[in-house]
Amino acid sequence: MTQHEPQSSRAARDELWRDWMRAAQDGDNSAYTRLLADILPVVRAMVRRKWRNANDVEDIVQDVLLSIHVVRHTYDPGRPFGPWLSTITARRIADAARRTSARSANETTVEIMPETSLQDETKSDQDVLDDHGEIQRALAGLSATQRQAIKLMKIQGLSLEEASAVTGKSVSALKVTVHRAMKVMRRILE
């Protein structure tokens, strides 16, 4: 996918990705891990080439990865992997551009944001560190399933639908897990 890459090495890499994806479709977690790790820099480079605002790049890359995960059953191992990956990446970049332009049509740019506090900083660095430690302690008190749900939805900010796609659990099951996990965390923090 890189422009100056020799044809033979591109073909060899595509062959490798094809094999890994075929194995991942059959449920091979290690092949899937290798595939995602290998395509990540390629996806990132593609997004960077097309998207000017560097702050948004990782959001779009994550969108691409989630999309690949959700539609991985649409890959036909009899066909090259590269075009499959580029199509999804290009589509998600276009979707992000559409969302951004739709949002900016409803926004007003202001030069100075209104202040919400008279103090320069609402929290000291020490307070932030203390909070971090407390949250880690509360997370340690959760079961593995609860911790995964909290990390995905409350720390990484995934929606219920996204977290459901990642974990394979139903939306309602996730709601229950998060609710219980929050109760446990609240108890620990008190």
Next chain:
Amino acid sequence: MNGSTERDTDALVGALAGCAAPVRRLRSPHLRMAIWFMISVMFAALVVAAMGLRPDIGLRLQEPQFVVEVVAALMTSMLAAGAAFCAGCPGRPLWERFAPLPALGVWLASLGTGCWAAWISTGPEGLRITPDLMCFPYIVLVGSVPAVLILAMIRRGAPIAPITATMLAALAAASLGAAALRLFHQQDASLMVLTWHVGSVAILTGIGALIGRSFLRWPQNAKTY
């Protein structure tokens, strides 16, 4: 957007990699096209049988123009379905989405030839348009089950071209309805067929295109930026 960092992305890769449950691969678009077309033709045949074949069907089937028109409509339907399935498979060539155009061209050309022949033989009288409001509901009736089936089938694909996919799906169902309509509805003036049959197909195809983006969405579209 959320301003995520590379560390967040690495964490996501880890989370995704840990849950690669086996998936059922999507069957080839050609096979899905064959399955859809077979079931849909069977349903259309049932409707035609229920409505009753037009009394002059034997005579009509001896006219090359009638046969070309019906076969072209059926081919449009089948190829549009195949193209709709291809539009849900990332990485496939773009030309596949235009596959129904030749058949559609033949269908329209056969009707155009009919209009021309009517003009030559009877002049402006042969090109009169009168209301025939039953065409639309008949096409919707025959196309209903095929439409539901194809929409359910394209939902299994990736929403990389949602508008194109639902538009082609609607074209597939509606042109099958139009082909079946020729077998039980006695309306042979080419301009009338062009106006009411092809017009109905065009409206339904347009509706298909309009629902595309809301019907076929990425599951993570709920994400708030």
